[in-house]
Amino acid sequence: MMILDYIGQLTIKTIEFLGYPGITFLMTLESMVIPIPSELVMPFAGFLAEEGKMNFWLVIFFSSLGSLLGSLISYYLGYYGGKKFVLKFGKYLLLDSADLEKTEKWFQKRGDKTIFFSRFIPVVRHLISIPAGIGKMNLKKFCLYTITGATIWNSIIAYCGYVLGENWNQIRHYSEYFSVSVAIIFLFAAIYFIYRHFKNKNQNLRA
Numbered sequence: 093m094m095i096l097d098y099i100g101q102l103t104i105k106t107i108e109f110l111g112y113p114g115i116t117f118l119m120t121l122e123s124m125v126i127p128i129p130s131e132l133v134m135p136f137a138g139f140l141a142e143e144g145k146m147n148f149w150l151v152i153f154f155s156s157l158g159s160l161l162g163s164l165i166s167y168y169l170g171y172y173g174g175k176k177f178v179l180k181f182g183k184y185l186l187l188d189s190a191d192l193e194k195t196e197k198w199f200q201k202r203g204d205k206t207i208f209f210s211r212f213i214p215v216v217r218h219l220i221s222i223p224a225g226i227g228k229m230n231l232k233k234f235c236l237y238t239i240t241g242a243t244i245w246n247s248i249i250a251y252c253g254y255v256l257g258e259n260w261n262q263i264r265h266y267s268e269y270f271s272v273s274v275a276i277i278f279l280f281a282a283i284y285f286i287y288r289h290f291k292n293k294n295q296n297l298r299a
Contacts, residue, residue: 123162138253170225
């Protein structure tokens with residue numbers, strides 16, 4: 093909680109000092125692996141729009157620009173470094189070249205839907221662009237679905253901040269319950285992944 097409070101104060105000061113570029117900067121970080129929740133950035137920006145200190149549509153534009161920039165950075169990290177990373181360090185993370193091939197096939201078939209819907213899920217949206225890069229997802233589709241999903245999500249929570257006014261910070265408390273739920277789902281997914289991984293390994297050894 094103290095960490096989130098510190099990040100929240102840092103977010104407020106950044107936006108107050110830098111304005112629209114500050115929103116772009118923070119949302120760029122939010123779309124990478126750096127834990128800057130959009131639930132802290134956008135509601136405050138929406139509140140400032142309600143106060144007349146910012147333009148609501150410019151808030152959406154610059155936030156979505158940041159979301160795209162951060163996602164592209166993560167995409168290219170995965171695109172150029174993902175395969176080498178998996179081949180070198182994958183064994184420590186229960187990953188191998190076969191997993192990499194599955195990832196590439198997944199994004200070739202379902203990458204567009206995955207990228208779009210991940211923008212609405214805490215934690216996932218920080219990470220999803222890296223496997224998209226590893227899977228060599230079509231760049232035009234990646235940008236289209238990223239900017240579409242990000243713009244919708246940024247608009248929703250910015251509008252919530254606009255409506256709530258001085259109570260914009262309440263959004264963070266509600267989103268924390270959602271984040272915990274997502275974290276639990278990912279925990280079970282990780283356990284299932286590890287189980288399937290070792291099960292497949294044992295089957296290959298017996299064959």
